[in-house]
Amino acid sequence: MRETICVTGGAGFIGSNFVLQRMQEDGASIVNLDKLTYAGNLRNLESIAGDPRYEFVHGEIGDRGLVRKLLEKHQPNAIVHFAAESHVDRSILGPDDFIRTNIDGTFALLEETRAYWSALADEEQKRFRFLHVSTDEVYGSLGPNDPAFSETTAYAPNSPYAASKAASDHLVRAYHHTYGLPTLTTNCSNNYGPFQFPEKLIPLMILNARDGKPLPVYGDGKNVRDWLYVEDHCVAIATVLRGGRPGETYNIGGWNEKPNMEIVETICDLVDEIAPRAGTSRRDLITFVKDRPGHDRRYAMDARKIEHELGWKPKETFETGIRKTVRWYLENEEWVRDVTSGSYRQWIATHYSG
Numbered sequence: 001m002r003e004t005i006c007v008t009g010g011a012g013f014i015g016s017n018f019v020l021q022r023m024q025e026d027g028a029s030i031v032n033l034d035k036l037t038y039a040g041n042l043r044n045l046e047s048i049a050g051d052p053r054y055e056f057v058h059g060e061i062g063d064r065g066l067v068r069k070l071l072e073k074h075q076p077n078a079i080v081h082f083a084a085e086s087h088v089d090r091s092i093l094g095p096d097d098f099i100r101t102n103i104d105g106t107f108a109l110l111e112e113t114r115a116y117w118s119a120l121a122d123e124e125q126k127r128f129r130f131l132h133v134s135t136d137e138v139y140g141s142l143g144p145n146d147p148a149f150s151e152t153t154a155y156a157p158n159s160p161y162a163a164s165k166a167a168s169d170h171l172v173r174a175y176h177h178t179y180g181l182p183t184l185t186t187n188c189s190n191n192y193g194p195f196q197f198p199e200k201l202i203p204l205m206i207l208n209a210r211d212g213k214p215l216p217v218y219g220d221g222k223n224v225r226d227w228l229y230v231e232d233h234c235v236a237i238a239t240v241l242r243g244g245r246p247g248e249t250y251n252i253g254g255w256n257e258k259p260n261m262e263i264v265e266t267i268c269d270l271v272d273e274i275a276p277r278a279g280t281s282r283r284d285l286i287t288f289v290k291d292r293p294g295h296d297r298r299y300a301m302d303a304r305k306i307e308h309e310l311g312w313k314p315k316e317t318f319e320t321g322i323r324k325t326v327r328w329y330l331e332n333e334e335w336v337r338d339v340t341s342g343s344y345r346q347w348i349a350t351h352y353s354g
């Protein structure tokens with residue numbers, strides 16, 4: 001029997017990379033439930049839109065009637081839950097949507113999943129998995145010499161975004177502990193690669209550098225993130241889905257800690273190399289701006305558990321991954337034009353004014 005996976009948020013950055021990768025690698029059918037917020041883009045999935053193994057459902061995870069019908073109709077063996085509000089700066093400006101989608105939405109999805117799963121036959125119940133895609137930000141911020149976050153690090157979320165993801169992680173944990181729902185949680189570090197909405201550091205810097213606009217670095221530019229190429233993250237999720245132990249959490253990271261300034265300078269040099277501008281260096285565009293309130297200083301992931309238990313480790317190096325990513329943004333002008341019109345312009349104007 002063919003496997004059916006229900007993906008939420010599959011039109012977003014990581015979700016669409018996951019859907020494309022799994023359609024290519026596995027024989028699975030995929031149902032993609034997405035609200036199509038500003039961050040969701042069906043263009044990412046154009047290449048599979050006509051595939052009989054793929055179906056798109058426009059709607060939100062908090063719509064319990066819709067979720068119920070979808071589960072009844074498609075009878076999935078697994079749910080992979082990406083849907084979320086994902087941008088820290090937006091959560092600082094207005095947390096409401098983060099509470100609504102990340103907490104209330106996850107709760108609604110869990111309730112409908114529990115009802116669906118409880119009614120399955122024994123064998124199907126055993127096979128079923130609910131995989132919750134989460135973040136390293138739930139663990140808070142590290143000092144320069146602290147060990148990396150492990151699966152047993154205490155939660156200490158600092159932004160409304162991180163707090164909303166932490167709350168959803170706790171709900172997922174409770175549904176396993178209390179009801180026996182076969183859940184899996186993955187906590188991953190910063191992703192980069194194709195289809196990332198250009199509000200996030202890497203695509204924002206690539207496009208501003210291309211256009212000769214200022215490159216806004218928050219604070220002193222020494223905040224550290226652990227960067228992972230998105231396709232490696234998608235393979236890790238598929239690996240946990242296949243072999244992870246129900247009720248467990250798995251940290252995923254790139255073993256690739258870098259301060260923001262190093263990232264921005266690398267992007268400047270690559271854009272200069274691929275799309276040179278006579279007599280100028282993109283590094284001249286770097287502009288220090290007001291820091292993000294409550295800005296976490298350092299994230300680092302200890303990803304030994306997933307490596308030891310399931311044999312996953314990242315394949316892409318940062319050098320090859322960032323080069324591919326810069327090229328992708330410079331070569332996909334239509335995609336960029338599509339996502340940087342309308343509400344995007346308004347966000348950039350409001351967020352970076354003054």
Ligand code: NAD
Pocket residue numbers: 008009010011012013014015033034035036037038039040041059060061062081082083084085086087101105133134135136165187188189190191192197
């Ligand atoms: P994204 O913002 O690019 O995409 C989110 C998707 O969810 C969009 O397609 C959007 O339309 C959809 N969505 C939002 N609210 C919805 C709702 N109520 N119902 C249905 N769909 C809804 O996000 P992303 O960067 O792809 O992140 C995906 C997941 O991975 C998130 O849960 C995020 O917390 C987590 N994560 C992201 C990163 C990262 O670096 N981007 C790292 C670790 C974990």
Ligand code: DAU
Pocket residue numbers: 086087088089134135136137188189190191199200201202204216217218219223224225260292299
């Ligand atoms: O760590 C995982 C998280 O990574 C995910 O859970 C989030 O969904 C994702 O958005 C990302 O969060 P960050 O806040 O780390 O990513 P962002 O790209 O917004 O910022 C990365 C770093 O760059 C951070 O230290 C802030 C800084 N920054 C960001 C922007 C947008 C700047 O200096 N200038 C900017 O304009």
